[in-house]
Amino acid sequence: MxxxxxxxxxxxxxxxxxxxxxxxxxxxxxxxxxxxxxxxxxxxxxxxxxxxxxxxxxxxxxxxxxxxxxxxxxxxxxFAGTALQPSDVRQRARMTQVIGLLDAYAYRTLVWDIYVERVSNPKKGKPTDESKVAAALGKAATCLETLSRLKPGGAWLCGERLTLADLHAAPIFAYFMRTEEGQVLLNEHPDLASWWAKIAARPSFAATEPKD
Ligand SMILES: N[C@@H](CCC(=O)N[C@@H](CS)C(=O)NCC(=O)O)C(=O)O
The missing domain is CATH 3.40.30.10 (Glutaredoxin)
Structure with missing residues (x-):
């Protein structure tokens, strides 16, 4: 093949x-x-x-x-290589839950309602829709609080090992962290802040950085 x-x-x-x-x-x-x-x-x-x-x-x-x-x-x-899904049933269910949360609540809120409004639109000469950003902030806070609450001990979102949940969250956070709102909210969650530093330092993350 x-x-x-x-x-x-x-x-x-x-x-x-x-x-x-x-x-x-x-x-x-x-x-x-x-x-x-x-x-x-x-x-x-x-x-x-x-x-x-x-x-x-x-x-x-x-x-x-x-x-x-x-x-x-x-x-x-x-494919061969280190498994990116936990073998334990409950940990795997938690990983699936985190990915579902990211898809259903975090992607649109953190990327479109906050990053695009705050950073992309002004770059293209379009005004920020402040009401959209303001309306998104509560949901953004809930996203981070919930990710933090669901996170067990260990460096990664689902514990001691890197999983698909980390890879799902990283590109969403990469855009969100380019906003001041993202920085402020992340700083309220030291566990997520150290997760973010760790995932952002991976060679795979650097290799997939968007060109602009
Ligand atoms: N549920 C899809 C979502 C994919 C998606 O929304 N991709 C965006 C780019 S990040 C896209 O194609 N947007 C084009 C559009 O909304 O028309 C998946 O998990 O692959």
Whole structure:
């Protein structure tokens, strides 16, 4: 079977999550550029890979997947290397819960409602929607409080070992930490602050830094 292919762009939180999983497992792969925000729109062939036109999509031999959680679990289980999911049933359920929380509550709030409004829009000459940021702050605080409350001892979000939950959270936090609101909220949670320092220092994290 040839190298797996991941379709997407480096700016995408979800593409970065899958790239982190590939790099942490040491899987040789190709990143096929697909820009969901390009002016020309998506190439029509891409809808065969992802009928909803989101990134990433993934292909390994004749096997195709979309949805980042499914892609990451496949990468972890189909390739050799250190396991990125706990073998203990309850720890694995906790990891799945944290990933669900990140998808359902943290991604939109921390990235779109706060980072995009505070940093991306002004860079493009668009004004910040202050009411959107203000409305998001309470949910952002709940996200961090809950991640901190669910976190057992140990360096990582689910304990002593790096898991898919850390890789899911890192690209979301990478954008959130570029905002003052993100810095302030993180400082209220020393356990998350030391987690953030640790994940941000991984070679996989540096290797997947968006170009701009
Ligand atoms: N549920 C999807 C979410 C993927 C997603 O939302 N990707 C974003 C980029 S980070 C995207 O394609 N956005 C384009 C759009 O919203 O039209 C997954 O887990 O892969």
């Amino acid at each position: 040839g190298k797996p292919r991941l379709f997407g762009a480096d700016y995408s939180v979800y593409v970065r999550i899958a790239r982190l999983a590939l790099l942490e497992k040491g899987v040789d792969h190709d990143l096929v550029p697909v820009d969901v925000f390009s002016e020309e729109g998506l190439p029509t062939w891409y809808l065969d890979f992802h009928p909803f036109g989101r990134i990433p999509a993934f292909e390994h031999g004749d096997f195709r997947l979309f949805e980042t959680s499914a892609i990451c679990r496949y990468i972890d289980e189909a």
